[in-house]
Amino acid sequence: EAGVAQSPRYKIIEKRQSVAFWCNPxxxxxxxxWYQQILGQGPKLLIQFQNNGVVDDSQLPKDRFSAxxxxxxxxxxxxxxxxxxxxxxxxxxxSFSTDTQYFGPGTRLTVL
Amino acid sequence: KQEVTQIPAALSVPEGENLxxxxxxxxxxxxxxxxxxxxxxxxxxxxxxxxxxxxxxxSGRLNASLDKSSGRSTLYIAASQPGDSAxxxxxVKGAGNQFYFGTGTSLTVIP
Numbered sequence: 675e676a677g678v679a680q681s682p683r684y685k686i687i688e689k690r691q692s693v694a695f696w697c698n699p700x701x702x703x704x705x706x707x708w709y710q711q712i713l714g715q716g717p718k719l720l721i722q723f724q725n726n727g728v729v730d731d732s733q734l735p736k737d738r739f740s741a742x743x744x745x746x747x748x749x750x751x752x753x754x755x756x757x758x759x760x761x762x763x764x765x766x767x768x769s770f771s772t773d774t775q776y777f778g779p780g781t782r783l784t785v786l
Numbered sequence: 787k788q789e790v791t792q793i794p795a796a797l798s799v800p801e802g803e804n805l806x807x808x809x810x811x812x813x814x815x816x817x818x819x820x821x822x823x824x825x826x827x828x829x830x831x832x833x834x835x836x837x838x839x840x841x842x843x844x845s846g847r848l849n850a851s852l853d854k855s856s857g858r859s860t861l862y863i864a865a866s867q868p869g870d871s872a873x874x875x876x877x878v879k880g881a882g883n884q885f886y887f888g889t890g891t892s893l894t895v896i897p
Binding site (some may be wrong): 732777782 | 790822829830831837883885887888889890
């Protein structure tokens with residue numbers, strides 16, 4: 675069974691630039707999560723999708739972050755414009771129905 | 787708001803020792819609690835999931851317990867090995883379907 679795929683693995687941008695991350699969940703997993711993990715902290719949930727609908731985006735900074743999951747499969751998270759404090763690892767996870775979450779390797783973003 | 791705390795932040799033990807990692811949460815109204823392992827530069831791997839109605843779960847050398855009323859969970863690792871070196875995170879799923887993670891315990895097992 676293929677795992678959760680994420681790309682790119684690393685990204686370096688300057689502040690005020692835009693960036694997008696891509697995630698392909700495990701086949702058949704209806705629920706998809708995006709997390710932000712700042713160095714030394716635990717992951718913080720940004721947004722949760724059930725199929726292509728948003729279940730929870732209460733911690734997503736909507737003035738600069740957006741996410742979509744158009745066909746209920748893969749998903750894109752965008753930051754526009756980026757700030758220094760957005761430097762973090764962005765993790766994507768998916769789950770079927772048991773609440774066990776399967777995580778991708780993450781995208782490490784550095785904002786200069 | 788749910789707050790999840792993990793103590794200690796770092797732990798170093800000699801190989802073969804049994805050890806306990808602690809996780810505490812402020813709101814006992816949870817659906818489940820999960821323990822994860824995170825290796826440097828990698829994503830998280832789920833180790834054990836305990837539903838709110840359960841008291842413990844076991845997988846190999848790992849045993850996780852849950853005391854919902856006191857807001858505590860422990861992860862017991864028996865006969866530790868150098869390959870167990872990683873950061874261990876606990877996460878609770880709250881009533882609002884939100885997941886809250888602790889900051890993790892960094893474990894080093896010395897050969």
